[in-house]
Amino acid sequence: MIKKCKLAICQIKVAEDKAVNIKHAGELVRQAAGRGAQVVVLPEMFNCPYETHLFPGYAETYPSGETVQMLSRLAAELDIVLVGGSIPEREKDVVYNTCFTFGPRGTLLGRHRKVHLFDVDLPGLRVQESSTLGPGSEFTVIDAGWCKIGVMICFDVRFPELARLLALAGADILVVPAAFNTVTGPAHWDLTMRARAVDNQVFVAAASPARDNQGGYVAYGHSMVVDPWGDVLARAGTGEEIIMVEVNPEKIREVRRRLPLLTLRRTDLYTINRKR
Numbered sequence: 026m027i028k029k030c031k032l033a034i035c036q037i038k039v040a041e042d043k044a045v046n047i048k049h050a051g052e053l054v055r056q057a058a059g060r061g062a063q064v065v066v067l068p069e070m071f072n073c074p075y076e077t078h079l080f081p082g083y084a085e086t087y088p089s090g091e092t093v094q095m096l097s098r099l100a101a102e103l104d105i106v107l108v109g110g111s112i113p114e115r116e117k118d119v120v121y122n123t124c125f126t127f128g129p130r131g132t133l134l135g136r137h138r139k140v141h142l143f144d145v146d147l148p149g150l151r152v153q154e155s156s157t158l159g160p161g162s163e164f165t166v167i168d169a170g171w172c173k174i175g176v177m178i179c180f181d182v183r184f185p186e187l188a189r190l191l192a193l194a195g196a197d198i199l200v201v202p203a204a205f206n207t208v209t210g211p212a213h214w215d216l217t218m219r220a221r222a223v224d225n226q227v228f229v230a231a232a233s234p235a236r237d238n239q240g241g242y243v244a245y246g247h248s249m250v251v252d253p254w255g256d257v258l259a260r261a262g263t264g265e266e267i268i269m270v271e272v273n274p275e276k277i278r279e280v281r282r283r284l285p286l287l288t289l290r291r292t293d294l295y296t297i298n299r300k301r
């Protein structure tokens with residue numbers, strides 16, 4: 026079962042230069058660990074501007090890629106669980122939007138490839154992730170020692186089915202490296218993160234890049250941690266920031282004992298039988 030732990034989110038500004046991004050992410054992770062964080066989370070595409078046409082050029086392979094090497098080294102050196110946001114990852118001819126999580130010995134604890142690609146056509150926002158990315162096809166729950174972490178990458182969080190699967194598989198915290206934007210963020214960021222927490226009575230930790238108004242895609246910011254009751258424990262502004270909370274397992278137990286949603290489900294009714 027989950028133990029008390031300190032979790033930090035590094036809301037970092039992403040630049041064009043991959044090497045600069047890797048170095049800068051390392052500096053913020055170091056700061057978070059220096060403040061006592063045992064679990065540190067980075068945002069979606071933290072080593073690459075969120076521009077779909079750039080993903081293949083920034084992509085790297087596991088385990089030789091420079092970003093994954095840095096994440097593994099840093100997790101070992103700082104003795105932390107490092108949820109490495111996401112990066113473009115290449116395997117054979119396919120590029121994935123992938124989150125690598127490393128443990129205190131620098132070993133890979135889990136790899137989540139974004140399952141739901143962000144293909145949308147909204148007023149002021151057209152994105153087609155599937156033009157350069159392939160979708161993952163597995164769900165990911167990581168035993169991180171302190172807690173079990175279910176990983177979803179950004180758009181994945183809009184699909185309650187995935188969050189429910191992760192919770193039923195034992196996740197205590199849904200960690201969401203994300204890059205919502207200034208179109209959908211104001212309408213749905215808080216709502217969606219809080220909804221997944223309340224539905225599943227888990228913690229949700231959502232990590233965004235800092236906002237860069239000069240960028241082609243303007244990230245929303247406002248990284249946040251929500252508790253199993255839906256209360257927001259910490260919320261960043263739009264600039265660079267580290268937010269930190271203590272995750273207390275008692276909160277999951279208390280909320281589930283008083284309001285036993287997961288045990289009161291009527292799973293006997295939840296299949297559609299079409300009668301002709």
Ligand SMILES: NC(=O)CCC(=O)C(=O)O
Nearest residue numbers: 143179180204205206209
């Ligand atoms: N990078 C993403 O998946 C963005 C998802 C998003 O902004 C949303 O509204 O959903």
